[in-house]
Amino acid sequence: GAGVSQSPRYKVAKRGQDVALRCDPISGHVSLFWYQQALGQGPEFLTYFQNEAQLDKSGLPSDRFFAERPEGSVSTLKIQRTQQEDSAVYLCASSFLQALNTEAFFGQGTRLTVV
């Protein structure tokens, strides 16, 4: 398809388990963002890539969170030793240009539940 694709759509992890969430942005999109949306909250910024460079990771809540985009296209968000507070919807968005005055296109999100 032509949109942003995220997988898996749903993930249930046992506390302490590592998880990897994948984002396939729209082909040719330079910018890629990860957001975390907890229940009842708006999406909160996690990290931002411009091509393969991770320009901002200030939103990653702890060193258990790691994101990469090694070839400037697909990105993976990895969460190590998951905790219950990691339960949220993880949204990925991509944008064609570097500038943030163009629209971003979102995936459907991965809903992570840590039990």
Add this chain to the structure above:
Amino acid sequence: ILNVEQSPQSLHVQEGDSTNFTCSFPSSNFYALHWYRWETAKSPEALFVMTLNGDEKKKGRISATLNTKEGYSYLYIKGSQPEDSATYLCAFTGNQFYFGTGTSLTVIP
């Protein structure tokens, strides 16, 4: 942390009513203001991107205005329909997207 506030948090209107909601954002270091429509189990869908003070944008029955000097944007829906039921998110951009918590709209047939 930049504070983007949306009000009201939720809204129930009758089919055919017109409605509006607000997004407040910092008036300094403004770059752009985005509105997204997010239906349950779907991706957020971009409605408008506005960059200039006084911008007004329209898409069908939905329109938006922007005041960058005082830091607010209004989203208007004329003649609400049940298919308009969704969460409407605004996002302020400086060096990243800063989202509000959204306004959840339910249109009652």
